[in-house]
Amino acid sequence: MAGRRRAQCGAPVARPCEGPVNAGAVVTVLTDNASVTVDYRTGRIELRPGTCRTAPHPTLRHVRGGPSWGTSETLAVLPAAGSAPARWRAAALPVLIVVVGVRVIGPRRGRFARLVELGCYGRCRRPATREQAVHAVRAVRWAARLVPARWGCLEQSVVAALLLACAGRRAEWRHGMATDPIRLHAWIADSAGRPVEEPDETCLYTPICTPDGPGAPPGPREEHTP
Numbered sequence: 001m002a003g004r005r006r007a008q009c010g011a012p013v014a015r016p017c018e019g020p021v022n023a024g025a026v027v028t029v030l031t032d033n034a035s036v037t038v039d040y041r042t043g044r045i046e047l048r049p050g051t052c053r054t055a056p057h058p059t060l061r062h063v064r065g066g067p068s069w070g071t072s073e074t075l076a077v078l079p080a081a082g083s084a085p086a087r088w089r090a091a092a093l094p095v096l097i098v099v100v101g102v103r104v105i106g107p108r109r110g111r112f113a114r115l116v117e118l119g120c121y122g123r124c125r126r127p128a129t130r131e132q133a134v135h136a137v138r139a140v141r142w143a144a145r146l147v148p149a150r151w152g153c154l155e156q157s158v159v160a161a162l163l164l165a166c167a168g169r170r171a172e173w174r175h176g177m178a179t180d181p182i183r184l185h186a187w188i189a190d191s192a193g194r195p196v197e198e199p200d201e202t203c204l205y206t207p208i209c210t211p212d213g214p215g216a217p218p219g220p221r222e223e224h225t226p
Contacts (some may be wrong), residue, residue, distance in 0.1 A: 027208050028059045029177050036182060038175075040209060043112025062179055062206045065222035082197070084138035087212065088163075092139035093146075095163045099155060100147065114155075116209065119158040119186070121175040122165025123211035129189040132169055136160045137188055137197040157186040 037046040084092075102114050128136070140159045144151045144172045154175075161171035172189040179199075185205050188196045195202040 024074060025058070025111050025209070029206070029208050030061045031179050031182075034182070036177060038184075038208060039179075040116050041113050042109050045184070060206065060208055062177060082134075082138045084135045084142060086137035088135045089142050091164060091166070092136075092143040092159065092163055095166060096140065096143045096147070096159050099159045099162060103155065115133070115154060115158045116175070119161045119171075119175075120211040121162055122170050125165060125168055125170040128164045128167075128169035128171055130190045130194075130196070133160075133171065133188055133196045136163045136167075136171070139163065141197075154186040157188050160188050170211070173211055174205075174207045175209040176207045178204040178206070 014085065027040070028035055033049070034050045037048070039045070076119060099115070099118060102118060103111055106114060137156075137160045139146045140156050140163060143157055143159075157173060160174040164171040170191075172191060173186070174189050175184065175186045176193075177184050183203065187198050187202055187205075190196055
């Protein structure tokens, strides 16, 4: 996913986030020294140096944290999976197989969009409790050990979100970006926006895609019936 430099930038403009994000959305995240555009149709990521402030799509500002000057540390792996009830582990296996199928079947160009769509699938269901979200994440991480392939944060968070959707619950799926260095991460949050089974470093990521649209602020929400 190589970045490419744009020739010129227009005058500074801040665009609000309007409408829901779906598989066809493009979001630009602004930092102090660069902008990062994520194309959720293709998974393409573009890094543009400078302070460009124009974009024909929703634009967000990364506001979390400052430069670390090389003193901060970030875990390179997810924390060890805790225990989950047997019924959650058993349910996680077929959901994982479905996500694997969606990931590998179809055009490679649309792989990222397909996974994001699954992560947002349960947006109209009732919010999951913190305990349910914990069980889902732990069950998925247990099941992921059975997959002889790369199974990163995107795939695991999507399976957890879909698992909760199959249980009739809404998962607060998040895809976000942190800086210094620029990096992306996907995770599950509870209904109050708190990351579930995630290291403390996850708070450094600004959500840029959620089931409700670009960078929806965390917080309690009303329940919806399916």
